[in-house]
Amino acid sequence: MRIIPFIVTVVVTIGLIVTLSKPIGSIPPLGDFLSPQTGFWQNAEPVDAHPSLDLNFPQLKDKVQVYFDDRMVPHVFAQNDEDLYFVQGYLHAKFRLWQMEFQTHAAAGRLCEVLGPGPNNAYLSYDRNMRRVGMKFGAQHSLDSMEADAATKSMLDAYTLGVNAYIDQLSENELPLEYRLLNYVPEHWNNFKTALFLKYMSFSLSGAENDFELTNVRNVLSREDFETLYPAFQDSLDPVIPKGEAFAPPAVQPKMPVTTDSMYFKWNTFASIDVSPVNKPDKDNGSNNWAVSGAKTKSGRPILCNDPHLDLNLPSLWFEMQLHTPQYNVYGVSFPGAPTIVIGFNDSCSWGVTNAGRDVKDYYNIKFKDERKEQYMFNGSWVNSELHIDTFKIKGALPFYDTVAYTIFGPVQYDHSFTGNSRSTPNNSFAVKWKAHEGSNELKTFYQLNRMKNISDYHEAIKNFHCPGQNFVFADKSGDIAIWQQGEFPAKWRRQGDFVMPGVDSSYLWQGTIEQQENPHIENPARGFVSSANQTPTDSSYPYYLGCEYPIYRGIAINRYLWQLNNITIDDMKKMQTDNFNVFAETALPLLMSNVDESTLSSEEKKYLDILRGWNLRADAVEKAPAIFELWFDNLEAEVWNDDLEVASKPVLMPLEATLVHCLTLSNFKFADNIKTNQVETIQDVVTAAFKKTVPVVSMADQKANLNWGKYKDAGIRHLLRLAPMSRFHLMTGGGANTINATKQFHGPSWRMIVELTDKTEAWGIYPGGQSGNPGSRYYDNFIDKWSEGKYDKLWVMDAGEAKDKRVLFTMNFN
Amino acid sequence: MKFGVSILLTIIVSFAAGLYLPFWSVALVSFCVAAFIYQKPVMAWLTGFVSILIFWGLLAFWIDVQNDSILATRMASLFPLGGSAGLLILITAVVGAIIGGLAALSGSFLRKYIDSLNS
Numbered sequence: 001m002r003i004i005p006f007i008v009t010v011v012v013t014i015g016l017i018v019t020l021s022k023p024i025g026s027i028p029p030l031g032d033f034l035s036p037q038t039g040f041w042q043n044a045e046p047v048d049a050h051p052s053l054d055l056n057f058p059q060l061k062d063k064v065q066v067y068f069d070d071r072m073v074p075h076v077f078a079q080n081d082e083d084l085y086f087v088q089g090y091l092h093a094k095f096r097l098w099q100m101e102f103q104t105h106a107a108a109g110r111l112c113e114v115l116g117p118g119p120n121n122a123y124l125s126y127d128r129n130m131r132r133v134g135m136k137f138g139a140q141h142s143l144d145s146m147e148a149d150a151a152t153k154s155m156l157d158a159y160t161l162g163v164n165a166y167i168d169q170l171s172e173n174e175l176p177l178e179y180r181l182l183n184y185v186p187e188h189w190n191n192f193k194t195a196l197f198l199k200y201m202s203f204s205l206s207g208a209e210n211d212f213e214l215t216n217v218r219n220v221l222s223r224e225d226f227e228t229l230y231p232a233f234q235d236s237l238d239p240v241i242p243k244g245e246a247f248a249p250p251a252v253q254p255k256m257p258v259t260t261d262s263m264y265f266k267w268n269t270f271a272s273i274d275v276s277p278v279n280k281p282d283k284d285n286g287s288n289n290w291a292v293s294g295a296k297t298k299s300g301r302p303i304l305c306n307d308p309h310l311d312l313n314l315p316s317l318w319f320e321m322q323l324h325t326p327q328y329n330v331y332g333v334s335f336p337g338a339p340t341i342v343i344g345f346n347d348s349c350s351w352g353v354t355n356a357g358r359d360v361k362d363y364y365n366i367k368f369k370d371e372r373k374e375q376y377m378f379n380g381s382w383v384n385s386e387l388h389i390d391t392f393k394i395k396g397a398l399p400f401y402d403t404v405a406y407t408i409f410g411p412v413q414y415d416h417s418f419t420g421n422s423r424s425t426p427n428n429s430f431a432v433k434w435k436a437h438e439g440s441n442e443l444k445t446f447y448q449l450n451r452m453k454n455i456s457d458y459h460e461a462i463k464n465f466h467c468p469g470q471n472f473v474f475a476d477k478s479g480d481i482a483i484w485q486q487g488e489f490p491a492k493w494r495r496q497g498d499f500v501m502p503g504v505d506s507s508y509l510w511q512g513t514i515e516q517q518e519n520p521h522i523e524n525p526a527r528g529f530v531s532s533a534n535q536t537p538t539d540s541s542y543p544y545y546l547g548c549e550y551p552i553y554r555g556i557a558i559n560r561y562l563w564q565l566n567n568i569t570i571d572d573m574k575k576m577q578t579d580n581f582n583v584f585a586e587t588a589l590p591l592l593m594s595n596v597d598e599s600t601l602s603s604e605e606k607k608y609l610d611i612l613r614g615w616n617l618r619a620d621a622v623e624k625a626p627a628i629f630e631l632w633f634d635n636l637e638a639e640v641w642n643d644d645l646e647v648a649s650k651p652v653l654m655p656l657e658a659t660l661v662h663c664l665t666l667s668n669f670k671f672a673d674n675i676k677t678n679q680v681e682t683i684q685d686v687v688t689a690a691f692k693k694t695v696p697v698v699s700m701a702d703q704k705a706n707l708n709w710g711k712y713k714d715a716g717i718r719h720l721l722r723l724a725p726m727s728r729f730h731l732m733t734g735g736g737a738n739t740i741n742a743t744k745q746f747h748g749p750s751w752r753m754i755v756e757l758t759d760k761t762e763a764w765g766i767y768p769g770g771q772s773g774n775p776g777s778r779y780y781d782n783f784i785d786k787w788s789e790g791k792y793d794k795l796w797v798m799d800a801g802e803a804k805d806k807r808v809l810f811t812m813n814f815n
Numbered sequence: 816m817k818f819g820v821s822i823l824l825t826i827i828v829s830f831a832a833g834l835y836l837p838f839w840s841v842a843l844v845s846f847c848v849a850a851f852i853y854q855k856p857v858m859a860w861l862t863g864f865v866s867i868l869i870f871w872g873l874l875a876f877w878i879d880v881q882n883d884s885i886l887a888t889r890m891a892s893l894f895p896l897g898g899s900a901g902l903l904i905l906i907t908a909v910v911g912a913i914i915g916g917l918a919a920l921s922g923s924f925l926r927k928y929i930d931s932l933n934s
Contacts, residue, residue, distance in 0.1 A: 002931045005856070006924035013846075013917040017839045020910070031914070034907045035838035036874040037830075040890060041907070044882035177886075181893075725892035776886030 028183045040180055042173040043776035050810035057814060059086060059161055064814040066091065067798060069807045072771035072779040075322040075798040082158040084325055085339045087814055089162025092319060093189070096336035096773040097166065098176040099315045101186055102720060103337060104193040107135050107200035109392070114184050116395040124392065124400060129279050131390045132404050132413040133207075134437050135199050141439035143195040152444050156191040159339040163189035177775055178721065184395075197337035198443065202436035204281045204310065206468035206487075209361045210549060213653035215273050215499040220648040223267045228663070229655040229671075232494070232548045233540050235662060236587070238556045240471060240483060240532040241520045243539040250543035252491040252512035263502045265495070273500065273649050275414050275430060282747055284737055285310055286551065287354035288577070290531035290558055291475040291483070293524065297568045302475035303756045305573050306343055306352025307749040309742045312717045314727060314781060316769025318751050322798060323450070330450040331797050333751050333767065340446035343751060345763060348453050349476040350755040354532045356469030356485050359547040360435035362496075362510075364409040364503030368429055373405040373412070379505045383408070407431045409503055431503055433510070435488060440466035455480045455523070462486040463516055471532035477757045483530035484521035485537045489514045492545045514544055529562040531555070533740075552658050553584040553738040570764060573754045576740060578790035580619040584657060584738035585629050589617070591664040592632060595687040605695045619741075621710030621734040628698050628707075630736075633657065635690035643674045657738075709734060715745050717768050717784060719775075726775045731788040741790070752792065764792040818862060821852050825866035825915070841867050841911055842918035849922030853930070856923045863919025864912045872908030879904060 020031030033039045050068070062079035064087050069075065074091050078084035092100060105111055109130035117124045147153045167186055179185060218226060257264070287308040294300040310317060318333040323341060332344015343352050368385075369375040375382040386406040393399050405412045409431040416429075441464050448461030458474045462484055465472070469487025474480070490497075490510035501508040520537040522530055535555035536546055560583075561576050589612065601609065608628055615625035637654055640663075645652045655663075663669045664683055672683045681689075701707040710732035719726035735741030735748070742748050753765040768787040772779035786793070796807060803811070825848045832840035845863035854862060879887045879900055887900035896902045 002928045006921060006928050009917060009921040009924055013842060013914070013921050016914060016917060017842055020838070020914070030910065031838040034871075034910050035833070035841075036871050036878060036907060037833035038838055040886070041875050041878045044878050044886040046881035047883050047885070049881070723893060725889040725898075775889050776882060778883070778885060780885075 023183050028181055033180055038173045040177055040776075043177045043180075043774055045772075045774065045777045047778045052811045052813070054813045054815065057086070057165055059165060060814055065803070066812040066814070067803060067808045068810050068812070069796055069798070070809055071320075071783075071793060072809070073320045073322065073796070074812075075324065075796075077324045077800055080325060082154060083814075084323055085155050085158035086162035086165070088321065088323065088334065088339055089159035089189070090166045090814075091162075091321070092334070092336040093163045093166035095771060096315055096319060097163075097170075097186055098178040099720060099773050100163075100189075100197070100337040101193075102178070103200060104196045106130070107139070107196040107203070109135065109390075112392050112394040112400075114182050114395060117397055124394065126279055127392055128390075128402055128418055129413070130203075131402065132411055132418060133203070133432055134411045134413075134434060135196065135203065137406075137411060138202070138434070138437040139192060139195040139199040141437065142199060142441070143192050145439035145441045146195065146443055147191065149441055149444060151447065152441055155339050155443070155447060156194055159194065160189050160191055176773065181721075194338050194443075197335060199436060201335075202468045204285055204468075205355045205470075206358070206360050206434075206436060207281045208283055208285065208357065208549075209359050209363075209497070210653045211363045211497065211500050212273055212275050212277055213651050216648045216650065216652050217645065218265070218267060218499055219269055219271050219273070220645070221268060223265065226267065229659060230498075230548050231659065232546070233536060234550075234552050234656070234658045236556065236658065237536055237539070237552050238559050239535060239539050240485060240530075240537040240555070241522050241539075241542075242525065242527065245522065245538070245541075247538070247542050248518070250491070251515045251518060254491045254493045254496065254511040256493040256496070257507035259502070259507065264499065264508070270647075273428070275419060275428070276651055277414075282311060283549075284551075284742070284744065284747055285355055286357065286534035286554075286742070288531075288533045288554060288558060288740055288742070289352040289354045289471065289473040289483075290529060290562060291473050291481040292529045292562060292565075292568055293481050294479050296528040296562075296566055297756070299569075299756060299758050301477065301757045302479060302481050303568060303570065303573055303754065304345070304350040304352060304473060304475040304481075305577055305754050306354070306473065307577055307742075307752045308343070308353065308355075309748055310750040311747055312750060312768050314717050314719045314769055314775075315773035316750070316767055318767050318769070320765070320767070320771065320795075324800070328451045329797070331763065331795060332753070333765075336773075338443065340443060341450050342446055343753060344450075345755045345757075345761060346450060346452070347761070348478075349458065349474065350757060350761075351449050351452075351458065352473045352753065353470040354473075355534055356471055356487055356537065357534050357547075357550055358469045358487065358489050359497055360467060360469065360487070360489060362433050363413075363430045363500045364407075364433060364508065365500055366405075366407055366409070366412060366429040366431050366503045368405070371416070373403070373415070373429070376405075376407055377504045378408060385412075405429070407503070409433045409509070410437055430500065435467040435490070438466065438488075440464070440488070442466065454478060455482060458482065459484075471537070473530060473532065475755070475757055477759070480524060481530055482521065482523040483532060485519050485532075486516070487519070489519070489544075494545045496545065498548060518544075527563065531558045531562060533558055549653075549656065551656075551738070553582075553587075554740055554742065557581060557583045557740050570754055570756055570762060574764065574790075574792055577749075577752055577754065578735075579740045580734040582617055582619050582626070582736070582739050584661075585615075585617050585619075585626075588633060588657070588661045588664075589615070589629060591661065592636070592687055592691075595664065595684050596691050597684055597688045600688060601691075604699060605692065608695055608698055609691070619709055619734050619736045619739050621708065621732045623709050623734075624702070624707045626709040626736065627701065627712040628694065631694045631697055632691055635693045636660070636687060639674070639686040639690045639693075640671055643676050644671055709736075713743075713745055715743055715748070715788075717781070718746055728781055728784050731784070733788050752787075754792070761797060763795040763797070765795050766792050817852055817854055818858060821848050821854065821859075821862045822866045822869070824848050824852070825862065825919075826870045829867065829870055829915075838911075839914070841870070842914050845915040845918040846922040846925075849919040850926045853926045854923060856920055856927070859923030860916045860920040863922075864916030866919075867915030868908045868912035871911035872904060875904045875907045
């Protein structure tokens with residue numbers, strides 16, 4: 001019987017070990033997780049130890065040296081392209097593996113595999129949407145295009161090899177923290193994943209149509225009212241290409257179908273749409289870029305500036321690097337997940353991008369024969385659709401299968417089985433036609449930009465860029481500056497694709513593509529600068545329809561400064577790039593002030609009005625006025641538009657801020673009237689009412705000492721999994737959507753860069769994150785405080801001979 | 816004497832085993848040490864418990880000091896332990912200690928059983 005105590009304790013011990021080896025709910029297996037030898041403790045990097053490493057890879061043709069500086073930026077010195085991209089892949093994986101894979105899972109609609117179905121199937125919905133909008137479909141086409149080009153294929157192969165070389169030697173105790181928390185392991189990288197990542201950028205930057213919203217609005221407005229509220233051009237627009245530039249007659253002349261009056265422009269017909277598009281990218285995914293010519297700078301050489309505005313996450317979207325071979329030398333930021341430098345400069349030129357914001361994604365209403373969706377009406381007969389069955393693996397559940405019909409227009413994104421927000425539309429199916437579905441090789445553009453020597457190389461490089469449309473700004477050491485809105489854009493008739501189009505015949509299809517030479521561009525203009533800030537690219541003399549939803553105020557601010565400034569220095573550019581002057585407030589506030597009826601205001605209301613009266617129109621972090629102004633305008637928008645748009649199906653799109661500002665100057669602005677009241681309200685009435693609604697909210701925030709703009713806005717950089725302890729919150733920042741410093745709560749300048757093209761290039765930059773993706777590293781978030789304060793780091797373009805420089809923390813030798 | 820030697824041996828061998836094996840290697844080692852160096856069950860349990868408490872506790876502490884508590888503070892907010900790195904080290908050490916103690920107890924009982932067969 002003496003064996004019984006042994007058996008009991010052994011069973012208990014094994015039971016405990018087994019329990020600690022299994023995940024419990026969202027808690028990872030605690031045994032391995034807590035063990036200091038194998039668990040998360042291993043992700044706690046010693047803050048001051050930076051041992052050099054010697055690595056051996058038979059895949060390499062030659063030796064590669066990588067020098068890490070004190071900002072943890074790798075300077076890669078390779079002897080050939082294959083080795084260079086192998087090492088870039090290896091380093092991306094070493095610093096950002098989890099993020100690379102997670103973002104490509106998001107692009108491919110595979111989040112459920114690692115996160116489970118989510119609350120109310122939210123992650124499953126997200127995944128289904130990504131498949132249905134055609135992300136994998138488009139990525140496959142782009143991969144085919146990329147692999148058809150020998151240079152691109154060789155670059156992709158080398159990059160993939162490098163990522164996998166890292167994954168293959170990754171021991172369990174080096175596994176990135178997020179894999180441990182979610183209890184899974186990385187899979188191998190492949191070229192398709194790079195294609196998916198690039199497609200994800202297309203999704204973020206060219207996914208911002210408002211077809212359903214505008215269709216719903218159209219259904220309740222007359223043509224005349226619609227044109228007033230959603231004008232194709234804003235009066236105060238300062239376009240990318242200066243007003244008055246002449247354009248050649250169009251090469252393609254799209255013809256409006258004869259049926260538009262009955263089938264498309266169904267003004268005020270109260271037709272029903274009822275689809276809520278899901279997971280739309282942020283509408284402010286925009287950016288600023290500009291280049292000034294040597295005539296306007298102190299050094300006599302051009303300066304180029306760029307700051308792309310995107311969702312601000314940890315780990316950051318960007319990874320800073322220098323890539324050097326005997327043939328070329330480039331510095332800038334790269335996408336973990338893709339080879340090349342995306343925004344940066346080399347020894348002769350610099351380039352940057354902003355989003356063009358053109359509408360290249362349209363919806364068509366498909367008429368299926370029956371619920372099986374096997375056939376749909378096209379040009380008078382029933383045509384077969386292609387049914388794709390998508391499989392979704394789900395963590396902790398059985399797989400889910402989704403059938404998606406592919407038509408001549410594109411995949412059917414919304415139908416009775418997937419309506420966005422579980423609102424059924426039994427009779428409607430909407431196919432999406434999107435430029436990103438087509439194969440294209442954007443990577444080739446970056447490959448060539450990295451190597452360009454002059455403006456004609458730049459011209460050649462950008463031709464490969466089809467989607468998402470971007471404003472490529474350029475400057476070089478010989479003094480040229482240029483900007484080109486590049487992308488493959490459909491030639492549309494006026495208002496084509498603003499609304500959902502009939503999908504029963506070919507008459508509403510895109511009729512042609514605007515030729516690359518016709519895309520708006522300008523070189524070395526007399527005014528001595530080029531710029532873009534997501535505004536409409538041209539004035540109304542451009543011979544193609546451009547769509548109707550562009551922000552205008554940042555562009556006005558930038559151009560105003562650039563006109564005024566002379567003898568420009570890098571410090572001037574830093575000041576300008578982080579400038580908080582609000583042109584929107586400058587335009588709108590006087591109109592609000594002149595329309596508010598002060599005689600009806602209480603003393604408290606007057607107190608806050610006085611704060612606005614004394615405001616310098618700057619959205620600085622310490623000011624109280626920006627919050628009051630923003631709330632006032634938001635309330636005014638609600639006062640003016642809500643009653644009129646209430647009758648429309650949801651969702652709807654409110655007119656742009658600039659449109660309402662313009663409307664405030666109209667003598668008989670009929671939408672000021674609240675149609676739900678008996679009396680007729682005037683602009684004065686609604687402006688005053690909006691202010692009265694603003695004050696209680698403002699007063700409450702003031703009492704809690706939260707009214708200062710920095711506190712009110714409460715900016716932060718969130719971890720991709722939205723885990724608070726791995727995020728940074730409560731950053732005191734100024735700026736906002738309509739200032740050059742476009743820092744919103746969780747969105748804003750994701751990489752600020754200033755490059756002066758003197759003989760020895762001088763460059764400055766910063767992004768809100770850190771080079772390491774590991775929350776256990778001091779380099780995880782070390783740039784954030786400096787970024788919040790609007791400060792920059794000097795970018796060190798290292799020479800091969802500087803290996804002993806004191807800035808070099810450690811070296812990795814690849815043999 | 817046996818107590819001290821056992822603790823030392825458990826810690827050293829656990830460290831070596833942990834380089835190649837998952838977390839349960841500490842149980843394996845505690846078990847074997849207790850089976851080879853016989854102590855009364857209570858003392859064996861204490862040996863296993865204290866050995867791994869010291870081993871995991873010190874190792875986690877050492878890692879944490881070099882890391883300026885960057886990660887431990889984040890993890891101790893995630894779990895949630897009020898952001899206390901010290902508490903997270905203690906929990907780590909105690910979880911290891913419980914495994915070690917139970918395994919050592921099993922080892923001691925096994926030795927006791929085998930000895931009883933031979934006597």
